[in-house]
Amino acid sequence: MPYQLRDLIAGTATELGPQAPTLCSPWTVADLLAHLVVRESRPDALPGIGLDVEVLQRRTRTLQDRVAARPFPELVAQVRSGPAPWWPTRIGVLDRAVNVAELSIHHEDMVRAQPDWAPTGLPGPVQEGLWRTVTSMGRMLTRGSPTGVVVVAQGHGRAALRRPPAAAGTVVLYGTPLELVLHLFGRTEVARVEVQGSAEDLQAFATHRTRL
Known part of the structure; x- marks a missing residue:
């Protein structure tokens, strides 16, 4: 399931382009993809995602900005392929528990920030x-x-x-x-x-x- 959603996110992001807005303002599509990459590749960034501590959040923002600056096709491809083999959510049951809602929500964060959007028909x-x-x-x-x-x-x-x-x-x-x-x-x-x-x-x- 999450891999279907990663394909969906990658396709939608490609269609919208890196500078399109999202509901997670001020994040652009590129920023949102960078968030998805960082949360599944950088253990040192996770405290800044889950905790309301400025010094930790600043570290995560720095990492995320660095990832968002990569060539957009490379960023899209990394989101589509998912985490490295050693990352815990490579295990199917964990992937489904952690990522079905996360990926579905962030897909709609891209879609529903655009004019004349329509709900996504999910499987x-x-x-x-x-x-x-x-x-x-x-x-x-x-x-x-x-x-x-x-x-x-x-x-x-x-x-x-x-x-x-x-x-x-x-x-x-x-x-x-x-x-x-x-x-x-x-x-x-x-x-x-x-x-x-x-x-x-x-x-x-x-x-x-x-x-x-």
Whole structure:
């Protein structure tokens, strides 16, 4: 699955070009590809990706900028080929657990930053992998919600991510696994998700998501 997504990202990046914008502003397409390369080739860069520590983030930015300056076809080819044989995500089960959501989200970060974009039609196995992300990581991502949260994806199921706090109701999110993942990971403005609930709960939930 992740190799399908790497092919997809490489093709989309080639079509858009290195200077096209992404949703991860100020990153361009070249910057985003550099991020994907660095996170799977430079162990010394990982702390700066996962931790909010300026000195670590500065080190990661320096490495990423260096990679982004490479010839664009070389960068695209490295993303397409994936990590070196010694990198942990060469193991299939780890690759699927770590990269299905990461690669799907970053592909849409390129696509949905362009005018007149349309949602990507992902293969069934990728959507199934994204649904697993929704039902597992979704609980952590909604743990601070002021309302209960339920997600529904036609053909995949229904899952309660958070029980409503005292005196609060529940909002229900409807969408494909891809759209739900985008919403849960903060791409609320471009995620095609229908959110249902009382007016009060909808406002509380929307305000909470905006602050994340």
